[in-house]
Amino acid sequence: MGINYNVPEYEVVRDPQRCIACRVCERQCANEVHSYDPKTGKMKSDESKCVNCHRCVALCPTHALKIVKNNDTYRINAQWSNEAIGEIYRQAETGGMLLSSMGNPKPYPIYWDKMLLNASQVTNPSIDPLREPMETKTFLGKKPDHIERDSEGHIRTDNLPPQLKLEVPILFSAMSYGAISYNAHECLARAARALGTYYNTGEGGLHEDFYKYGPNTIVQVASGRFGVHKGYLEAGAAIEIKIGQGAKPGIGGHLPGAKIVGDISRTRMIPEGSDAISPAPHHDIYSIEDLRQLVYSLKEATEYKKPVIVKIAAVHNVAAIASGIARSGADIIAIDGFRSGTGAAPTRIRDNVGIPIELALAAVDSRLRQEKIRNNVSLIAGGSIRNSADVVKAIALGADAVYIGTAALLALGCHLCRTCQTGKCNWGIATQRPDLVKRLNPDIGTKRLINLVSAWKHEIMEMMGGMGINSIEALRGNRLMLRGVGLNDRELKILGIKHAGE
Amino acid sequence: MQYEGQVRIPSGCAISGMFLRDGRKVNGEPIIRSIATMHDRSNGLGGGFAAYGIYPKQKDLYAFHVFYNSERAKDECERMIRANFDISIAERIPTRRIPQITDEPLIWRYFGLPFRKLLEDRRLDEREFVARFVMKVNTEVRGAYVFSSGKNMGVFKAVGFPEDVGRFYRLDEYEGYGWTAHGRYPTNTPGWWGGAHPFALLDYSVVHNGEISSYDTNRRFIGMYGYSCTLLTDTEVITYILDYLHRRNRLSLKETADVIAAPFWSEIAAMPEDRRRYYTYLRNVFPSLLITGPFSILVGFSGGMMALNDRLKLRSMVVGEKGSAVYVASEECAIRAVEPELDRLWSPRGGEPVIVTLNKGVRA
Numbered sequence: 001m002g003i004n005y006n007v008p009e010y011e012v013v014r015d016p017q018r019c020i021a022c023r024v025c026e027r028q029c030a031n032e033v034h035s036y037d038p039k040t041g042k043m044k045s046d047e048s049k050c051v052n053c054h055r056c057v058a059l060c061p062t063h064a065l066k067i068v069k070n071n072d073t074y075r076i077n078a079q080w081s082n083e084a085i086g087e088i089y090r091q092a093e094t095g096g097m098l099l100s101s102m103g104n105p106k107p108y109p110i111y112w113d114k115m116l117l118n119a120s121q122v123t124n125p126s127i128d129p130l131r132e133p134m135e136t137k138t139f140l141g142k143k144p145d146h147i148e149r150d151s152e153g154h155i156r157t158d159n160l161p162p163q164l165k166l167e168v169p170i171l172f173s174a175m176s177y178g179a180i181s182y183n184a185h186e187c188l189a190r191a192a193r194a195l196g197t198y199y200n201t202g203e204g205g206l207h208e209d210f211y212k213y214g215p216n217t218i219v220q221v222a223s224g225r226f227g228v229h230k231g232y233l234e235a236g237a238a239i240e241i242k243i244g245q246g247a248k249p250g251i252g253g254h255l256p257g258a259k260i261v262g263d264i265s266r267t268r269m270i271p272e273g274s275d276a277i278s279p280a281p282h283h284d285i286y287s288i289e290d291l292r293q294l295v296y297s298l299k300e301a302t303e304y305k306k307p308v309i310v311k312i313a314a315v316h317n318v319a320a321i322a323s324g325i326a327r328s329g330a331d332i333i334a335i336d337g338f339r340s341g342t343g344a345a346p347t348r349i350r351d352n353v354g355i356p357i358e359l360a361l362a363a364v365d366s367r368l369r370q371e372k373i374r375n376n377v378s379l380i381a382g383g384s385i386r387n388s389a390d391v392v393k394a395i396a397l398g399a400d401a402v403y404i405g406t407a408a409l410l411a412l413g414c415h416l417c418r419t420c421q422t423g424k425c426n427w428g429i430a431t432q433r434p435d436l437v438k439r440l441n442p443d444i445g446t447k448r449l450i451n452l453v454s455a456w457k458h459e460i461m462e463m464m465g466g467m468g469i470n471s472i473e474a475l476r477g478n479r480l481m482l483r484g485v486g487l488n489d490r491e492l493k494i495l496g497i498k499h500a501g502e
Numbered sequence: 503m504q505y506e507g508q509v510r511i512p513s514g515c516a517i518s519g520m521f522l523r524d525g526r527k528v529n530g531e532p533i534i535r536s537i538a539t540m541h542d543r544s545n546g547l548g549g550g551f552a553a554y555g556i557y558p559k560q561k562d563l564y565a566f567h568v569f570y571n572s573e574r575a576k577d578e579c580e581r582m583i584r585a586n587f588d589i590s591i592a593e594r595i596p597t598r599r600i601p602q603i604t605d606e607p608l609i610w611r612y613f614g615l616p617f618r619k620l621l622e623d624r625r626l627d628e629r630e631f632v633a634r635f636v637m638k639v640n641t642e643v644r645g646a647y648v649f650s651s652g653k654n655m656g657v658f659k660a661v662g663f664p665e666d667v668g669r670f671y672r673l674d675e676y677e678g679y680g681w682t683a684h685g686r687y688p689t690n691t692p693g694w695w696g697g698a699h700p701f702a703l704l705d706y707s708v709v710h711n712g713e714i715s716s717y718d719t720n721r722r723f724i725g726m727y728g729y730s731c732t733l734l735t736d737t738e739v740i741t742y743i744l745d746y747l748h749r750r751n752r753l754s755l756k757e758t759a760d761v762i763a764a765p766f767w768s769e770i771a772a773m774p775e776d777r778r779r780y781y782t783y784l785r786n787v788f789p790s791l792l793i794t795g796p797f798s799i800l801v802g803f804s805g806g807m808m809a810l811n812d813r814l815k816l817r818s819m820v821v822g823e824k825g826s827a828v829y830v831a832s833e834e835c836a837i838r839a840v841e842p843e844l845d846r847l848w849s850p851r852g853g854e855p856v857i858v859t860l861n862k863g864v865r866a
Binding site for chain 1: 783
């Protein structure tokens with residue numbers, strides 16, 4: 001044992017009675033935890049490499065494996081947890097920033113779980129979605145502020161700013177080709193088309209094979225401008241300017257040169273092997289008036305036919321920022337909460353910067369209404385939506401729709417081991433290694449995404465019906481349908497809801 | 503205990519309306535008889551009427567009906583009224599003392615027109631000026647509440663059963679071409695008279711039966727356009743939506759109905775191209791003004807009346823016709839009580855507005 005030995009977080013427990021030394025675990029583990037000892041004819045494990053992705057557990061034909069939390073501990077200390085101590089050792093050894101992936105795992109309050117939904121009793125009938133229409137369709141985009149009529153007095157219907165039509169108020173959030181695999185992108189694109197919704201290219205450009213899903217694609221323009229050209233802008237149904245990301249507000253991105261190979265290099269339009277570094281700010285946006293110029297540049301480039309989304313991370317002053325964006329010409333604002341996922345972020349940033357999406361969303365929706373500009377933009381909330389109840393609560397707080405990222409990856413097989421940054425995803429999602437990528441079957445992945453969103457849609461319809469609401473639009477901003485539990489007055493005020501029992 | 507306005511109170515209800523397209527006028531007796539037939543649909547905690555064509559001598563003046571909780575509120579409100587309006591009549595609304603109606607506030611009415619100069623200075627059209635004034639009094643003057651503000655029409659309401667309210671206000675002494683009535687069954691005591699229906703702004707009056715599930719979506723949207731809901735009732739928000747769409751956005755009543763009780767997407771998909779475009783446009787542009795949950799409403803306005811059900815028809819509502827008279831009520835019995843022999847009786851479909859107006863050439 002070296003003096004830099006870090007106690008593994010997890011322990012691989014192998015039942016010797018069940019293990020038949022078939023070596024499936026060895027072949028499945030890109031982290032090389034498992035190995036076969038020809039001398040003893042038995043399997044061995046190197047737990048220091050285990051990330052607890054559960055690939056071996058899921059594929060072991062005799063269910064001989066389980067991964068458990070390692071009991072080994074430093075002397076128990078409420079201030080200095082094992083994790084805190086281990087991180088010091090790692091940084092003392094390497095001199096580097098700690099990196100992590102996926103969303104903030106710390107036990108901050110989850111406001112979704114402190115809000116409860118209403119249902120009809122006596123004074124108002126609940127509506128059965130099996131018997132009556134129950135509408136989840138919605139449109140995102142700026143609404144005109146007055147009605148125009150033609151010479152015969154009919155309402156003109158051709159003056160509408162560009163809109164996104166969603167059959168269900170759930171979109172797949174931005175994940176770049178590069179951060180995730182070709183197969184993962186294919187699953188998202190095909191599922192978005194089948195569901196009547198949209199997926200988002202992230203900052204990695206759009207692979208030429210996926211232009212055919214353009215009507216269900218949101219193309220992103222981020223600070224590195226990778227993969228951005230006229231054809232790309234024209235291919236999508238909407239354009240998203242990414243200002244920030246909930247997992248790492250205020251900083252840019254870095255896809256290592258090792259991952260810039262083949263199609264990824266071509267799609268990002270940068271040489272093979274060069275690092276793809278997205279600057280922290282857009283260097284043409286140092287203020288809100290600059291944002292307006294970029295919004296209109298993109299609109300000019302696409303002849304005002306596509307809505308422009310501006311995505312920001314939920315930070316302290318989010319309401320004022322959103323108010324500025326709503327006057328910038330943007331059609332949609334996407335707000336990303338501090339729990340949102342990422343392919344790689346400095347751990348300290350991920351775990352300590354930004355605010356919960358529930359509070360940010362409520363504050364933004366209220367502010368835009370106070371300023372009478374809520375109709376200028378639609379709102380998409382993202383960053384920790386875990387289930388259909390979270391979706392319903394987000395819409396009742398004021399969102400027009402939600403972005404899901406982590407939930408979509410889980411549907412594809414992700415086990416939230418939070419080590420995407422290593423590029424060795426055993427589930428074929430956050431990797432570019434062909435042998436790993438092919439583990440994600442696009443047909444099956446597509447089907448699983450469709451299943452997930454369809455299941456949520458059914459649940460949303462049941463919850464709406466219970467409240468006596470038969471259109472998702474009559475739920476939007478309907479905060480009387482929410483009550484807080486265990487929240488203090490200040491929290492209730494920000495959320496704009498009453499406490500249970502009131 | 504909290505008064506209505508501090509707390510939201512769902513209600514069940516009875517509604518009834520009659521409209522004489524030939525402009526004939528009848529007194530309040532038949533509408534009282536009609537709403538009294540549905541006595542069991544209300545619980546004595548609210549009743550009221552709207553009557554059109556009742557002030558022919560002051561037909562060009564705004565008629566404000568106001569409740570006051572105190573002399574102080576009256577003084578304060580009257581100062582505001584006199585600062586903004588040229589008032590020709592200020593008087594108590596005549597009432598009849600009956601044991602069923604108690605705890606009445608001061609009930610006054612004023613007839614007048616806004617000062618020209620003020621309209622010019624503020625560059626507002628007369629109706630917008632009046633609407634803003636009413637909103638200002640109702641949100642800013644404690645203990646004063648303007649519950650009627652149209653021309654040649656008036657609202658009369660109180661806590662009590664509607665038939666008692668009608669007698670209390672001596673409606674037999676008024677004659678109108680259009681009448682609506684409301685009996686209320688709130689699930690909580692409203693505490694004061696302002697919560698009773700009809701709810702009115704300018705010449706729009708609404709009586710409503712139902713509890714809308716889209717309330718807070720509607721309220722928060724309409725709140726952006728200067729309508730602040732002081733009563734927290736469905737009827738109030740519906741009235742503001744009508745004012746916003748019909749008066750401010752100049753939608754026709756049919757178009758207004760197409761927004762608030764829009765057809766389902768599945769129905770729209772089956773329509774011919776031009777209809778599909780029209781409905782898709784309206785739903786896209788005014789999504790937050792869709793009203794869901796059960797309602798049947800009667801909207802009174804100068805020279806007409808509209809009846810509308812929610813799109814699933816979760817509340818009963820029937821329409822009857824006899825000659826030039828049109829009757830609408832929650833129950834058929836309430837129509838038969840005043841007109842046993844009808845030419846036609848039908849139950850309009852959910853979301854299908856029934857709009858009646860004075861015949862061409864008839865002046866109210």
